[in-house]
Amino acid sequence: MLAGAEGRHAATVRRLAPGERLDLTDGAGTLAEGRVTAVRPGAVELAVLVRHFEPAPSPRLVVVQAIPKGDRGELAVETMTEVGVDVIVPWAAQRCVAVWRGERAEKGVARWRSAAVAAAKQSRRAWLPEITPMAATTAVADRVRGAGLALLLDPEAPDPLARLAASAGGWGGEVVLIVGPEGGIAAGESELLAAAGTTGARLGPTVLRASTAGAVAAALVLSAAGRWA
Numbered sequence: 001m002l003a004g005a006e007g008r009h010a011a012t013v014r015r016l017a018p019g020e021r022l023d024l025t026d027g028a029g030t031l032a033e034g035r036v037t038a039v040r041p042g043a044v045e046l047a048v049l050v051r052h053f054e055p056a057p058s059p060r061l062v063v064v065q066a067i068p069k070g071d072r073g074e075l076a077v078e079t080m081t082e083v084g085v086d087v088i089v090p091w092a093a094q095r096c097v098a099v100w101r102g103e104r105a106e107k108g109v110a111r112w113r114s115a116a117v118a119a120a121k122q123s124r125r126a127w128l129p130e131i132t133p134m135a136a137t138t139a140v141a142d143r144v145r146g147a148g149l150a151l152l153l154d155p156e157a158p159d160p161l162a163r164l165a166a167s168a169g170g171w172g173g174e175v176v177l178i179v180g181p182e183g184g185i186a187a188g189e190s191e192l193l194a195a196a197g198t199t200g201a202r203l204g205p206t207v208l209r210a211s212t213a214g215a216v217a218a219a220l221v222l223s224a225a226g227r228w229a
Helices: 004-013 072-083 103-122 137-145 161-170 187-196 210-224
Strands: 021-025 030-040 043-053 060-066 087-091 149-153 174-179 199-201
Touching (some): 060 072, 087 103, 149 187
Parallel strands (some): 060 087, 060 174, 149 174
């Protein structure tokens, strides 16, 4: 029986009926496929048909996302989760309009995590994405140094992302994508990240919003790496 908050959501919000499919996951690779057998107030009963384990995806894709204003951050997290991003890092870039400090940073991360969980359920992911605490540029540079491949989205970069991402499947470790704020990345940040090992990548002929660029770039990288094959 599925009870508690998840049971209430299944019975009351989704209004599942007997015979419908219901998948359960622990968020760490274990997935149980089942069918609803009965619905009670605030709970559903189900029969588990098959249970299996999905290995962690490889290569692991990390998106460093400059914090957008308003609810665009949650939109970015939702779409990147549906696409298949493994780790999302909220980045306090210099030119971000939204500024998270103290309690606001904790609440912002909590909202992103909630959005990720909801999107993971919708997209039937066996692995929940990790939403890290907010990171400063120095912490982002440290992550870049440990990555197999790190790409910084830049509309002025000479090389297209599709070409650079072609080697993503051959790298060990993480692939890191960095999405800057609407106003662009400050010169000092760009220099620091380049020194750490990033390569500039042009996403396409148009300039996307910070809240959508990560999902589009992630789709290209995951396809090149064979995870969307």
